[in-house]
Amino acid sequence: MTTTAKPIRNPCNLCQSARAILKRPKTGQQLCKDCFYHVFETEIHNTIVDNKLFRRGDRVAIGASGGKDSTVLAYVLKLLNDRYSYGLDLVLLSIDEGITGYRDDSLETVKRNRDQYQIPLLIVSYKDLYGWSMDDIVKEIGRKNNCTFCGVFRRQALDRGAIMLNVDHIVTGHNADDIAETVLMNILRGDLPRLQRCTSIITNDTSEDASGIETSKILRSKPFKYTYEKEIVMYAYFKKLDYFSTECIYSPNAYRGYARVFLKDLEALYTMRLYFV
Amino acid sequence: MTMSESLAIELQFSGGMELLFDNKKTIHTKVPAHFRQGADSHAVTIRDLIGWMASHLLKERPELFIGPDGSVRSGILVLVNGADWELEGELEYELQDGDEIVFISTLHGG
Numbered sequence: 001m002t003t004t005a006k007p008i009r010n011p012c013n014l015c016q017s018a019r020a021i022l023k024r025p026k027t028g029q030q031l032c033k034d035c036f037y038h039v040f041e042t043e044i045h046n047t048i049v050d051n052k053l054f055r056r057g058d059r060v061a062i063g064a065s066g067g068k069d070s071t072v073l074a075y076v077l078k079l080l081n082d083r084y085s086y087g088l089d090l091v092l093l094s095i096d097e098g099i100t101g102y103r104d105d106s107l108e109t110v111k112r113n114r115d116q117y118q119i120p121l122l123i124v125s126y127k128d129l130y131g132w133s134m135d136d137i138v139k140e141i142g143r144k145n146n147c148t149f150c151g152v153f154r155r156q157a158l159d160r161g162a163i164m165l166n167v168d169h170i171v172t173g174h175n176a177d178d179i180a181e182t183v184l185m186n187i188l189r190g191d192l193p194r195l196q197r198c199t200s201i202i203t204n205d206t207s208e209d210a211s212g213i214e215t216s217k218i219l220r221s222k223p224f225k226y227t228y229e230k231e232i233v234m235y236a237y238f239k240k241l242d243y244f245s246t247e248c249i250y251s252p253n254a255y256r257g258y259a260r261v262f263l264k265d266l267e268a269l270y271t272m273r274l275y276f277v
Numbered sequence: 278m279t280m281s282e283s284l285a286i287e288l289q290f291s292g293g294m295e296l297l298f299d300n301k302k303t304i305h306t307k308v309p310a311h312f313r314q315g316a317d318s319h320a321v322t323i324r325d326l327i328g329w330m331a332s333h334l335l336k337e338r339p340e341l342f343i344g345p346d347g348s349v350r351s352g353i354l355v356l357v358n359g360a361d362w363e364l365e366g367e368l369e370y371e372l373q374d375g376d377e378i379v380f381i382s383t384l385h386g387g
Contacts, residue, residue, distance in 0.1 A: 010364050021356075023363040030364055068292070068383075233292060233354060233383045234361070245293035245382065 014039070021238070025228045033238055040235055044223055045080050051201050053221050054169065056087035061167040063158055064092040064121070066109035066244040069173030072232050073224060075241055077171065078117050091165055095157045096125035097150055098133020102248050109244040116242065124161040126153055138250060146250040162218050174222040177229040201225045283307040284321065284374045288330070292382040294353065297342055298334060306334070308372065323355070324348070324368040326378065352384040 010020040010030060018032035024039075031039060048054065062077060064070045074092060081088045094110045097103050107123060114121040127133045134150055162170050174182075179199060186195040197203060202221040224232065236243055288304045295302050311318045312325040324347055331343040344350045348368055355362040356379035357370055372378075 010360065019360065020364055021360045023361050229383050230354060233381055237291065237356075237379075237381055245291075246296070247293070247384075 022231070022234055025230050036231075036238075037235070040227075040231055041076060041080065041083075044076055044227065045084060047201070047223055047226055048080070048086075051221075053171075053202060053223065054086055054088055057089070058087075058169050059089040059091070059165070059167045060169045060171060061091050061093040061122075061158075061162050061165055062119070063170055063172040064094045064110045064113065065173075066094070066106035066113070067173070068233055068236050068241075068243045068245065069175055069178075069224065069229075071109070071113055071173075071241050071243040072236050073171065073173040074113055074117055074119060075239070077223070078119060090119050091167065092119050092121040093158065093161045093165060093167075093170070094121065094123045095154050095161070096123050096127075097154065098126050098135050099248060099250065100135055102246060103134075105246065106244040109242060112242050122161055122165055124157050124164070126157065129157055129160055134250065143250065147248075150250070159218065167218065169219045169221065171221050171223055173224055173232075175224040175227050175229050175232055179222070179225060282310040284310050284372055284376070286326070286372060287375075287377045288334075289377065289379040290381075291379070292354075293384070294342075294380045294382040297336075297338065299336060304334065320371045322368060322372065323357070323362065323370045323378070326372060327368075349380065352382065354381040354383060355379065356381070 008017070008019055012018050012020045012032035012035050013029050014031060014035040018034065020030035021033050022036050023030050054060065060077075062070065062074045064074055074090075077088070077090060080086065081090060092110060092114055094107055096107060110121060110123075113119075125133070127136075130153065134146070137149065138146055158170055182198045183195065186192075186198060201223075202219055204219050235241075284307065286306055286308050288298075288306060290298050290302055290304075298304060308321055308326060308329060310321055312321055327343055327349055328347060331339045335342055340350070342350060342353070349355060355367075357365040358377055359379075362370060
């Protein structure tokens, strides 16, 4: 036996004592697993504190789809709430659009997350709220603009669910890449009011709620506004978080898909593009 | 010719990537240790592996995996033996016998 330490391959830029496993898209810094977890979680904590997203005692609904972003958001918010004693009362809120072969499977993931993270869950369905599931709607109108309708319904369903849960705040897993896509889409569509609003980390806005229900007290925010998709996926992978990853069966022609591929291609050219946007 | 020489490689797929590969999470395979380029031959790199996978393992829609530049499509993360391939030379990394290569799609769902 020899006790001589072997030189570490690609040592972590922070601790210098473990092998780096990730090159950060934001900074190019190379980090080991533990330093990555610490930096990732602390940046989200700083975003929450610097932007004063929550007040002690707030009841907060996490919009949960079972996908990578909302799964990581639920995990990290639970962890930070315990670590820094935010005093938040967390609940999971899922929308069942009624899409067979997609949402039914992803909701099973959310139910497992509920048990794994010990956060209560409410599922609100289009069928119950509106009398129509997405499957019913597509059967009736065919495959066109489905995502546009579905997005409007989902936003309102989240508000209705939030009222049922009596929460102060809804958080969603939108990340820096999503927001950049939305900015691009709003530029392409020339939608100036949305262009301004979509980059806010926190909004309080009822103009789109046609239901006339009073939701003005409920805040919405995006704690992952400055978090890159690559890091969310790497965090979920290394932490072995249980998330659902299948594309919605109605989405292949969605406008967002084109904006997304365009930005991913740009990314290869300009590493810092998300910050420029 | 050294075509009989091959490397044992473990391929893993997640984040929806497995949907392109028969829904398999793991594939143990043998990859030629050398690839020819004109008159020369060189040790197999990840670039060669990606092209080889596209022609040998992919059943359909290779454009969802491989880009026009011969790399993986943007939005797919690659890990070499547990580390981000950006730390390992990316496309130019030379495969070693027993390597574990992970492909993770970031494009699916939210």
